[in-house]
Amino acid sequence: xxxxxxxxxxxxxxxxxxxxxxxxxxxxxxxxxxxxxxxxxxxxxxxxxxxxxxxxxxxxxxxxxxxxxxxxxxxxxxxxxxxxxxxxxxxxxxxxxxxxxxxxxxxxxxxxxxxxxxxxxxxxxxxxxxxxxxxxxxxxxxxxxxxxxxxxxxxxxxxxxxxxxxxxxxxxxxxxxxxxxxxxxxxxxxxxxxxxxxxxxxxxxxxxxxxxxxxxxxxxxxxxxxxxxxxxxxxxxxxxxxx
Amino acid sequence: xxxxxxxxxxxxxxxxxxxxxxxxxxxxxxxxxxxxxxxxxxxxxxxxxxxxxxxxxxxxxxxxxxxxxxxxxxxxxxxxxxxxxxxxxxxxxxxxxxxxxxxxxxxxxxxxxxxxxxxxxxxxxxxxxxxxxxxxxxxxxxxxxxxxxxxxxxxxxxxxxxxxxxxxxxxxxxxxxxxxxxxxxxxxxxxxxxxxxxx
Numbered sequence: 177x178x179x180x181x182x183x184x185x186x187x188x189x190x191x192x193x194x195x196x197x198x199x200x201x202x203x204x205x206x207x208x209x210x211x212x213x214x215x216x217x218x219x220x221x222x223x224x225x226x227x228x229x230x231x232x233x234x235x236x237x238x239x240x241x242x243x244x245x246x247x248x249x250x251x252x253x254x255x256x257x258x259x260x261x262x263x264x265x266x267x268x269x270x271x272x273x274x275x276x277x278x279x280x281x282x283x284x285x286x287x288x289x290x291x292x293x294x295x296x297x298x299x300x301x302x303x304x305x306x307x308x309x310x311x312x313x314x315x316x317x318x319x320x321x322x323x324x325x326x327x328x329x330x331x332x333x334x335x336x337x338x339x340x341x342x343x344x345x346x347x348x349x350x351x352x353x354x355x356x357x358x359x360x361x362x363x364x365x366x367x368x369x370x371x372x373x374x375x376x377x378x379x380x381x382x383x384x385x386x387x388x389x390x391x392x393x394x395x396x397x398x399x400x401x402x403x404x405x406x407x408x409x410x411x412x413x414x415x416x417x418x419x
Numbered sequence: 420x421x422x423x424x425x426x427x428x429x430x431x432x433x434x435x436x437x438x439x440x441x442x443x444x445x446x447x448x449x450x451x452x453x454x455x456x457x458x459x460x461x462x463x464x465x466x467x468x469x470x471x472x473x474x475x476x477x478x479x480x481x482x483x484x485x486x487x488x489x490x491x492x493x494x495x496x497x498x499x500x501x502x503x504x505x506x507x508x509x510x511x512x513x514x515x516x517x518x519x520x521x522x523x524x525x526x527x528x529x530x531x532x533x534x535x536x537x538x539x540x541x542x543x544x545x546x547x548x549x550x551x552x553x554x555x556x557x558x559x560x561x562x563x564x565x566x567x568x569x570x571x572x573x574x575x576x577x578x579x580x581x582x583x584x585x586x587x588x589x590x591x592x593x594x595x596x597x598x599x600x601x602x603x604x605x606x607x608x609x610x611x612x613x614x615x616x617x618x
Contacts, residue, residue: 177617180422216424223421224429225441227499251430251443259426267421272615274601275453387450391563394455404533407455 178215178267179203181240183260189327192246193293194257195231198266203238206230208304209277209297209382209410212242212270216252226252229296229384229410230271231328233303240268243327245293276382276410280308284380285373288316288342289363289393291385295327297410298384302335302342314342315379317371319363319389322351345371363389368396375401384410437494439609442502449501450563453597457533457562457583464567466551467586468520475520475589480567483551486511491550493573495580496609510552510571513544524589528596529570532583537596538605539572539579541589548574551584576607576614 181198188194210230217223232241246257260266278286278301286305288298295318305314320326326346336344347367348360358367373379381402383393390411397407438444461480468476478486491508527541543549552571553560560566565582572579578598599605604613612618 178421215421216427216429217421218427218429219423222429222431224443225500255424255427264425265422266424272602275597387563391456398455404455404457409452409454411450411452 178269181266181268183262183264183266184239186260186262189243190325192257192325193243193327194246195241195243196256196260196266197232197239197241198268199237199239200268201238203240204271205234206240206271207274207277207279208233208300210271210273210300211297212240212268212272214242214252214256215267215269216255217267224251225269226250227272228256229300231296231299231303233300233307235307243293243296243299276384276408278304278380278382280304280310282380283310283312285313285377286315287373287379287381287397288314289372289381289383289385289397290316290318291389291393292320292325293327294383294385294389294410294412296384298382299328299332301382302332306335306339306341313373315345315371315373316342317345317347317363317367319347319349319385319393321349323348323353343371363393363396365396365399368393368400372397372400375403378403378406381407382409383407385412387411437504438502439496440612441614442496442500442609445501445503448503448506448564449497449499451497451499451578452563452582453535454533457531459532459562459567459583461567464585466516466568466584468516468589469586470522470524470589475522476516478516483511483568484553486515488553489550491552491571493571495573495577497577498603498607498609498614502609507556508550508552508571509554510550510568512547513549513551514547516551517545520589522589524591526590526593528588528590528594529581529584530586530588531581532585535581535583535597537570537579537581538594538599539575540593540606543572543575544587548572574608576604576609578603579607 181200185197228242231243244256335341496502549572553568569582
């Protein structure tokens with residue numbers, strides 16, 4: 177069952193990532209963390225489908241937002257980040273996925289860990305917490321290469337500084353802002369110990385990012401005492417080896 | 420045919436003729452798992468076949484590796500739409516492991532270290548269709564790809580090829596596994612594009 181969504185807004189998050197707002201009249205609703213399949217069809221009938229995480233919270237306007245990162249040799253992402261215009265119609269299937277989700281009924285502490293564009297489904301969870309008026313304590317550890325590739329920067333800052341919705345920590349891997357206290361580097365045990373929920377609070381952890389990032393972050397969470405069954409993951413991209 | 424995407428031409432390859440519907444070819448080997456990668460030592464590893472009540476067969480790593488193994492070259496199809504051609508594995512056929520098991524069961528639930536499960540008809544594990552694989556590309560199977568050993572059942576979408584396998588329960592009645600309980604198709608034939616419940 178394919179839904180038709182009309183593009184009603186476009187917003188560039190970074191030089192290579194764009195948020196597409198779609199109005200989908202028969203959208204059945206979704207849960208934060210789910211994704212959709214997007215189908216593009218060429219004039220001769222050839223079609224290509226890829227999955228994208230939903231960035232928006234469930235809402236009553238039948239609108240969803242997808243944030244798409246352009247992949248260098250992608251088939252669908254270059255079209256979605258460069259060609260699509262307001263008024264275009266896109267075919268969607270979903271929502272899909274019932275595991276990597278946060279529901280407003282959850283009251284336990286939530287630890288979000290994002291690597292790069294892995295922030296997208298986690299942002300949907302933060303937005304869902306806001307729109308549901310939940311009081312669940314949220315922490316986000318967001319690993320990015322450098323400041324200019326941060327998604328949702330102003331919104332995250334406001335949610336963190338003014339509204340105290342989420343406790344936010346950036347980890348820069350290549351270049352950090354001037355006077356940043358921590359030298360650029362990957363997430364390590366000290367950062368996990370100092371910025372994530374202590375394991376004795378039994379947080380549910382959601383980790384999303386490239387495979388090597390998720391492997392490393394989940395390893396650190398387990399080493400700091402979090403139990404295997406409280407950690408949910410979503411991985412994307414290549415393994416890093418040539419197999 | 421769907422709505423034409425203005426200005427979209429796509430990227431077709433000659434090799435696509437071999438692909439199941441809706442799949443694209445990759446030369447990489449993406450990793451998709453619902454939780455942390457379990458790290459299972461060979462000392463503690465075991466594999467059992469049970470009927471829900473009694474353990475019918477049990478192997479530790481040494482006795483498992485003493486079973487006759489074979490090499491397998493197969494195409495893989497992941498429900499997230501990538502396919503990978505000509506992957507090279509070494510493993511033990513489930514025909515070998517189930518050879519002396521007398522059962523009237525029609526279904527199997529595969530269990531993994533870490534708690535993952537997947538279900539399939541028992542006949543899909545037989546007749547040279549399924550293996551417990553322990554080497555990939557001439558190397559021991561890496562933990563993120565399911566090592567020490569994973570199920571390899573390449574005629575179904577790859578989520579059926581459970582990583583980190585520890586056993587199989589034979590059942591009279593079908594019972595959905597992990598992804599099968601969360602919206603994914605109960606059988607998962609890529610050539611019939613059985614991705615989700617409603618397919």
